[in-house]
Amino acid sequence: MNPYPGEQEAKELILEVGRRLYQRGFVAANDGNISVMTAPGILWATPTGVSKGFMTGDMLVRTDLDGTVLEGSARPSSELKMHLRAYRENPEIRAVVHAHPPVSTAFAIAGIPLDRPILSEAVMQLGAVPVAPYAQPGTQAVPDSIASFCRTCRAVLLANHGAVTWGASLMEAYFRMESLEHYAQTTLNSVYLLGRARPLSPEQVEALAGPGR
Numbered sequence: 001m002n003p004y005p006g007e008q009e010a011k012e013l014i015l016e017v018g019r020r021l022y023q024r025g026f027v028a029a030n031d032g033n034i035s036v037m038t039a040p041g042i043l044w045a046t047p048t049g050v051s052k053g054f055m056t057g058d059m060l061v062r063t064d065l066d067g068t069v070l071e072g073s074a075r076p077s078s079e080l081k082m083h084l085r086a087y088r089e090n091p092e093i094r095a096v097v098h099a100h101p102p103v104s105t106a107f108a109i110a111g112i113p114l115d116r117p118i119l120s121e122a123v124m125q126l127g128a129v130p131v132a133p134y135a136q137p138g139t140q141a142v143p144d145s146i147a148s149f150c151r152t153c154r155a156v157l158l159a160n161h162g163a164v165t166w167g168a169s170l171m172e173a174y175f176r177m178e179s180l181e182h183y184a185q186t187t188l189n190s191v192y193l194l195g196r197a198r199p200l201s202p203e204q205v206e207a208l209a210g211p212g213r
Contacts (some may be wrong), residue, residue, distance in 0.1 A: 022053025047074035078138035085143030089150035095170035100162035108157035
């Protein structure tokens with residue numbers, strides 16, 4: 001496992017990832033949320049009601065796995081419960097990113113998982129991406145909806161909501177969000193616009209997902 005980032009490094013990473021999400025159009029207005037662990041049971045997270053493209057370090061909040069604020073004057077996002085559930089379900093997760101990338105979110109709205117083995121990079125970086133059942137944003141139903149996927153998946157579509165990715169570092173979680181949107185766009189183009197998509201064979205998929213990947 002990667003070492004935990006230092007407190008200041010974690011805060012700077014959150015600000016950088018927030019800017020990237022906003023600049024790429026993966027979030028609009030005050031959408032989305034980001035968190036990263038800095039020690040067992042301790043994390044920094046984004047606040048509620050703030051654009052991810054215009055955050056400053058003093059806006060961030062430090063919490064424990066119960067959601068108790070340890071540092072910071074802002075309130076954490078109501079979606080922090082989803083992050084906390086992911087950390088509890090899978091101890092290997094060190095960072096979580098939630099956003100609304102447009103094409104991925106369109107698949108989430110349609111209830112269509114991204115599980116076609118048509119793109120080598122997606123097979124290696126993401127594997128199959130399921131759709132979690134609809135849950136009202138901000139409620140306990142959201143973390144409950146993703147719980148069963150936290151150990152077996154790297155990304156999940158949230159029905160009628162958006163997407164969430166996680167990883168062993170914040171940059172890994174963020175890059176998985178980029179890969180997810182690229183996979184969604186490629187699937188849309190090949191399967192639904194061109195109407196032709198030749199999937200990889202089971203043997204080819206196994207080779208891509210094999211040791212060392």
